[in-house]
Amino acid sequence: MNFSYLTPNLVTGFLSVLLGLVIIYLIPSQLEQPVLIFGQSSAETDPELFPGIVAVLLIIFGFYTAIFDRKALIFNSWPEISKDSIKNVSITILCITLYSILFEKLGFVISSSFLILFIGNFLGSVRFTSLLIIAIIFPLSVFSLFVSVMHVFLPAFPFYEIRIGNFLLM
Amino acid sequence: MFESFLNSFPLLFSGGSFLSVLSAICIGLLIGLFVGALPGLTTLMAMAIVLPISFFMEPLIGIPFLIGVYKGGIFGGSIPAILVGLPGTGASVATTFDGPPLTRLGKGRKALETALYSSVIGDLSSDFVTILLIGPIALVALLIGPPELAAILFLSILIISSTSNGSVGKNMIMLAVGLLLALIGQDPIGALSRFTFDIFELRAGIPLLPMLIGLFAIPEILLNIENKSKNFIKSKLNLNKEEKLTWNEFKKLRKTIFRSTVIGTSIGMIPGVGQVVAAFVGYAAAKNASKHPERFGKGELEGIAAPEAANNAVNGPTLVPLLTLGIPGDNITAILLGAFVAHGLRPGPQLMNEQGSLIFAIMLCMIIANVLFLIIGYFTIPIFSKVVSIKKSYLLPLTIVFAFAGSFVFRHNPADLYFLVIFGVFGYILRKLSFDVTPLVMAFILAPPLEYAFGQTMSLGNENVLMYLLYEKPIATFILCVTPLITWKLWQRSKKLRQVAAETTEDIRNNN
Numbered sequence: 001m002n003f004s005y006l007t008p009n010l011v012t013g014f015l016s017v018l019l020g021l022v023i024i025y026l027i028p029s030q031l032e033q034p035v036l037i038f039g040q041s042s043a044e045t046d047p048e049l050f051p052g053i054v055a056v057l058l059i060i061f062g063f064y065t066a067i068f069d070r071k072a073l074i075f076n077s078w079p080e081i082s083k084d085s086i087k088n089v090s091i092t093i094l095c096i097t098l099y100s101i102l103f104e105k106l107g108f109v110i111s112s113s114f115l116i117l118f119i120g121n122f123l124g125s126v127r128f129t130s131l132l133i134i135a136i137i138f139p140l141s142v143f144s145l146f147v148s149v150m151h152v153f154l155p156a157f158p159f160y161e162i163r164i165g166n167f168l169l170m
Numbered sequence: 171m172f173e174s175f176l177n178s179f180p181l182l183f184s185g186g187s188f189l190s191v192l193s194a195i196c197i198g199l200l201i202g203l204f205v206g207a208l209p210g211l212t213t214l215m216a217m218a219i220v221l222p223i224s225f226f227m228e229p230l231i232g233i234p235f236l237i238g239v240y241k242g243g244i245f246g247g248s249i250p251a252i253l254v255g256l257p258g259t260g261a262s263v264a265t266t267f268d269g270p271p272l273t274r275l276g277k278g279r280k281a282l283e284t285a286l287y288s289s290v291i292g293d294l295s296s297d298f299v300t301i302l303l304i305g306p307i308a309l310v311a312l313l314i315g316p317p318e319l320a321a322i323l324f325l326s327i328l329i330i331s332s333t334s335n336g337s338v339g340k341n342m343i344m345l346a347v348g349l350l351l352a353l354i355g356q357d358p359i360g361a362l363s364r365f366t367f368d369i370f371e372l373r374a375g376i377p378l379l380p381m382l383i384g385l386f387a388i389p390e391i392l393l394n395i396e397n398k399s400k401n402f403i404k405s406k407l408n409l410n411k412e413e414k415l416t417w418n419e420f421k422k423l424r425k426t427i428f429r430s431t432v433i434g435t436s437i438g439m440i441p442g443v444g445q446v447v448a449a450f451v452g453y454a455a456a457k458n459a460s461k462h463p464e465r466f467g468k469g470e471l472e473g474i475a476a477p478e479a480a481n482n483a484v485n486g487p488t489l490v491p492l493l494t495l496g497i498p499g500d501n502i503t504a505i506l507l508g509a510f511v512a513h514g515l516r517p518g519p520q521l522m523n524e525q526g527s528l529i530f531a532i533m534l535c536m537i538i539a540n541v542l543f544l545i546i547g548y549f550t551i552p553i554f555s556k557v558v559s560i561k562k563s564y565l566l567p568l569t570i571v572f573a574f575a576g577s578f579v580f581r582h583n584p585a586d587l588y589f590l591v592i593f594g595v596f597g598y599i600l601r602k603l604s605f606d607v608t609p610l611v612m613a614f615i616l617a618p619p620l621e622y623a624f625g626q627t628m629s630l631g632n633e634n635v636l637m638y639l640l641y642e643k644p645i646a647t648f649i650l651c652v653t654p655l656i657t658w659k660l661w662q663r664s665k666k667l668r669q670v671a672a673e674t675t676e677d678i679r680n681n682n
Binding site for chain 1: 223226337338339340342343345346347349350353357359360362363364365366367388391392395396397398561562563564566567568570571572574575578579582584587588590591594595598602603621624625628629
């Protein structure tokens with residue numbers, strides 16, 4: 001089947017119209033209603049007004065793009081992207097997603113060290129020893145900058161404190 | 171207003187804070203130069219990543235720090251553009267026409283010094299214009315009420331969307347998506363929750379900082395990771411052995427620098443057009459005015475001076491609508507707006523009235539930043555020319571770590587990291603599909619004040635807004651009436667300017 005008439009702008013336009021319709025559908029259920037005082041709304045303006053305007057704008061602009069700008073997409077670089085690039089980007093997105101999950105659980109320093117080691121190795125051609133040194137020193141430096149210099153919180157380690165005998169290390 | 175200006179001097183120079191301000195600007199300039207010098211990493215990304223650091227400083231230190239990053243980054247982008255023909259930032263694309271030929275002729279150092287002096291002169295002149303303009307505009311801005319503000323915000327969003335890159339339809343969709351994202355959380359009038367889907371993390375709305383870092387920094391990183399080569403480029407240069415720019419050579423560039431400064435300052439006043447277009451228009455104007463246009467593209471110093479003065483002259487004027495009306499003119503000023511808001515300063519008519527001295531002190535910092543920029547730039551050119559050959563494998567993971575740490579520290583909320591990833595991936599897809607995110611960011615930032623002013627206007631209008639606007643608010647009515655005309659004119663103008671940019675590129679390609 002030939003889908004050449006389905007230009008990216010046409011699809012974008014339809015998605016925009018669809019999104020506008022979804023917003024209109026969601027407005028009654030997703031907007032908290034103002035308190036009624038003696039049977040009258042306490043809000044001076046209708047809370048549905050602004051979301052309604054946004055939904056209508058999405059529909060109007062969607063139709064405009066689908067009809068008038070249908071063939072205007074000249075610089076779409078999506079088809080040019082190679083399989084290797086998609087693989088590289090997908091792996092990186094997976095890594096940063098995992099990093100965002102482990103950030104609090106493992107703490108900033110350990111999770112960041114893992115991320116630097118993995119992505120550094122993945123990008124390739126680096127000496128492992130120097131990468132390892134960077135993976136240890138950089139997160140500790142950023143941690144010190146934020147915690148000691150700027151006095152803000154970053155999850156340090158998965159354990160609250162390290163004690164050896166009577167000595168409190170952190 | 172003049173009193174505020176005078177009070178800004180003791181505010182800036184008294185006490186021990188001045189040294190801290192100077193240090194912050196210097197560090198900002200060095201960070202900007204470093205990131206700008208790396209091909210593929212932009213000033214915008216650098217600003218988005220270091221933005222959270224500025225939150226934990228005094229406003230008079232944090233905002234000049236960001237200004238330092240901005241100024242350093244724009245010039246830093248010219249270093250790889252001149253040395254290896256890879257623009258470090260979009261603003262330095264026009265510099266790649268004459269930069270590499272000059273480097274091949276052994277005049278790399280001369281070209282970099284030309285870029286430095288032109289950048290400083292262009293930037294400094296536009297800063298003075300900004301200081302002169304900001305006072306009178308702020309006085310006029312003080313007279314406006316909610317209806318006028320709503321009309322101006324509406325006009326601004328439309329202008330930014332129509333003058334952004336790409337197709338108008340897609341820009342308008344981005345605008346509507348930005349407004350839609352701003353709806354999530356609480357409405358600014360009655361604090362009623364909306365579109366939260368009972369998700370606790372959405373109750374306070376989408377946080378601005380992870381959104382900015384996600385849309386501006388993560389896509390840059392992903393674009394660089396697409397191609398897994400270990401270095402940004404392979405190049406070894408030694409600029410210490412090359413000749414410096416002579417006074418006679420500089421004298422010949424004065425007219426070009428002046429012309430480009432005027433062009434850049436004028437373009438800076440049009441929201442959404444920005445540095446890239448200014449650089450191309452400056453280059454085209456210099457070529458047209460030259461007695462030897464055939465030399466352009468083959469190693470002409472004027473070909474460096476023109477785009478560099480023009481793109482830096484944009485910096486000052488874009489701050490005028492931000493500081494007087496709270497309207498950011500481009501992505502960089504959107505980030506600066508984030509910094510102001512985080513410091514409890516909401517740019518707009520009242521800010522100039524209440525914190526005029528602070529704003530003028532920040533303006534003075536911009537001038538100081540230019541002087542420091544000249545000194546630091548001159549002495550660090552050979553060092554930053556080596557940055558272009560740094561390994562990707564070391565730098566990109568460190569950038570990711572910094573982006574995540576920065577997103578987390580502001581609210582200490584792990585959900586912000588998820589927002590960062592979501593907006594990062596979303597921004598990457600948008601980039602690939604040639605969507606400009608500027609209208610989205612602008613609409614997201616301006617939607618709450620617009621909705622608030624709109625709501626107030628509706629209340630003041632007492633169910634008959636049309637009559638209220640017509641009879642009691644003629645200025646707001648006038649702005650609303652001329653909005654389509656202004657938007658149309660500026661759209662045509664930006665289209666024409668972009669056409670000049672495209673033709674200049676085509677011309678240079680054909681000549682080479």
